Amino acid sequence: MFRTGKTLRTAVTAIAAGAFSLGLVTANTGTAAAAETVCSGTASVYGILPDGRLTYSAINPTNGDRIKTLTGADLGFTPQAMATLNFNTILVTSTTGALYRIDIQTNNTSLTLANAPVRIADSGWTHDKLTYDGHGHLYGTTTSGLLLQYTVTEDKPAGSQHIGMRKEIDSGFVLKTLSAVGQDRLIATTVDGKLLSYQIVGDAWRRSDLKSDGWSAFDQLVSPGAGFYYGRIPTTGAMYWYKDGNISDGSGADIAYHTSDPVDASGWTQQLLSAAPRTVSCKSVSTLGQDIANAANAEVGKTFTNYPFTYNRAWCAEFVKYIWAGEDVDYASQLDARAWSLYKYGTNHGTWKTTAPKVGDAVLYDTDGTLGDGEADHVNIVVGVSSDGTQIQTVGGNESHQVSKSGWFAWKTASSPVGAGRVMGFASPIG
Template sequence: MTATLRQAARKSAGAALSTALGACLLTVGAVATAPAAEAATTCGGTASIYGVLPDGRLTFSTITPATGALKKVRVGADLGFEPRAMATLDFNTVLVTSTTGALYRLDVLTNNESLVLERPPVKIFDSGWTHDKLTYDGHGHLYGTAGGVLLRYLVSQPKPTGSAHIGQRKEIGSGFVLKTLTAAGDDRLLATTSAGALYSYKINADGTWDRDDLKPSGWSGFDQVVSPGGGLYYGRIETTGAMYWYKDADPADGSGTDIAYHNDIPVNTGGWTQRLLSAQPGTFSCTTTADPLDGHDIPAVKAAGRDLMNRYDGGAWNSTAQWNCLEQLWDRESGWRYWADNPSSTAYGIPQALPGSKMDAFGDDWRTNPVTQIKWGLSYIDGRYGTPCGAWTHFLNNNWY
């Protein structure tokens, strides 16, 4: 086995954005009438996923939400025990059970250029953790299944050391014979069955629960399903190692009819060989506001764009040089008009996504909300070119990006 996971060839459907205004394809008519903006739901963030390879080595991967593109893969050392289930607490803390029923804490020192543990795995409990699945909701609750029983624990410290920090064990119910289990939000779980059904569970404070049947079938091929939040779901097919991604416009509405399938542009068509996968919770989120940004006020849209760019990836792009590149790029593409519509290619919006519907990953208001479009565009640039100046340089050389 190689030290890194191979990235399979991606399909051409997501290869590039159109040249839009830069190629003088947008007409005055195409940008003259803007659809009315209403309540705005915008999403943002990234997807960070830990895993364990069959040979026991820890992995860390990041995925660009805008396109599903695999951005980074890092492989660390062998854990030194045979893992059975895992849950990610935060960016540098992972819980893993062993086949002998022990519970370990992994403390990650770095996962940027390399994946390094701060210390060997710390054994928190010697026995009793016979869970076949484990997941953390990002809001203090650790969930697991053992023998079809769903259990909930309270995690009171970011670096739990024992029963004082992982306690209040509560049996939620029996009959949870599930193929996959992941947390999709605060006390909200997503699960699949061997028959291919997709379920959403809402666990109430008193331990009662409600189930919504999102899909009756079609999900049986996945042996791992994980979510970084915000209705973003990733599913791995064990037989091929392919990874696919999906976006639920409203993960709390109890319906699966608004789940967008992106099977034409998978994360990878192979290479995901981990025996376990666990997403860091809450790294992708959505917010709704009743007073969206006035998209007709182009200076205000640009100001919002610069603020979002400055804060992107922890401020990595916060510079005048990067802003100059981004401003010129989208000046050429769309004039920063959220309704810019290329009549010949279906490219749409400020970043000229092709097709515009790709932006649904960042909000179902992608047609009318400039913030949704900007967030998608920044994520696209990050995944394909690394920086706004990288995208602008490519545009100058090729008249598209």
């Protein structure tokens, strides 16, 4: 299926020229992200060959080199769409509308299934595309253009009790490709070559046109997270890679192109591809904390209706979880809608403290002065710390019914910006 590694570099120029004629981007390079970042992890891409066999490919996100490709067993049914939940669990629909769970035993030196494909639904899964955002939401489209959202509650779902809360987002999503790039964030291409970005907010959605043309050649577009996009051209089997400097800015101006240095110039013959979500992360050299602060500051002024939150009168903790998860903070999925869950996070992972706040920390407040009762009255994010450590600035959700930024205040003596009691301490993120 592939020739070895980057041995095809002598043919790249010719392939790139062919890519342009097929409707790819017309520029060799895009605008790089303004801030230098350090990326880690591996882009893990599963696929299904026309003969029904499963494949696994690992790609180095830093240089675009394919590390390896392994081929496994025939799945035993005709696949229609696929979505990777995690490193060893894949969901695949059949052309008859059944839904299967594929359990991977190993993808180290060989690709081996742990068991035969598990049929978890007999019918009803007539989606032409599937993708999973890595944060509990599975998205699918139908041939008529209906976008659906499901909530996944188990790493290895066994049936409708683990994949439920079917929600029809809207019609009009007639797309050529579809992939999740983050929490309730999707990218897609159209037949006429547009690159689109969607944010799903509860029952609503927002669309941004990242590129107006140039993306028509791809029949598969997948993302392992951190703004990396991988597109396959069916006519040549080439795989190209891109890096979006900011997936949430609604702009394609900061997408870096690597047209002259593809992952491979040929060999990607899979009929379906799906990347495992959140297997790649990128952190600014200015530290994780500053990334969190930057993300929080960018949300100031937005209201509850801008987010996929549950509790419209108490969403401060949901906001912190949203920001932390968006910056790939470890164990952010353990947070919930209670402000106290940040205290639990800190104590469980050894990051709870009552002194020395740092930018990016979650700061908890309580009116009765104790967290031992399992309650806290408010939480927000530290976005600034004075040089002597005595003053902080914060950004928090549900402050005057919106995301608000405080002025500087002495955290040891002042109450919270919304009168929810004094500062009880700080939970630092892990990343």
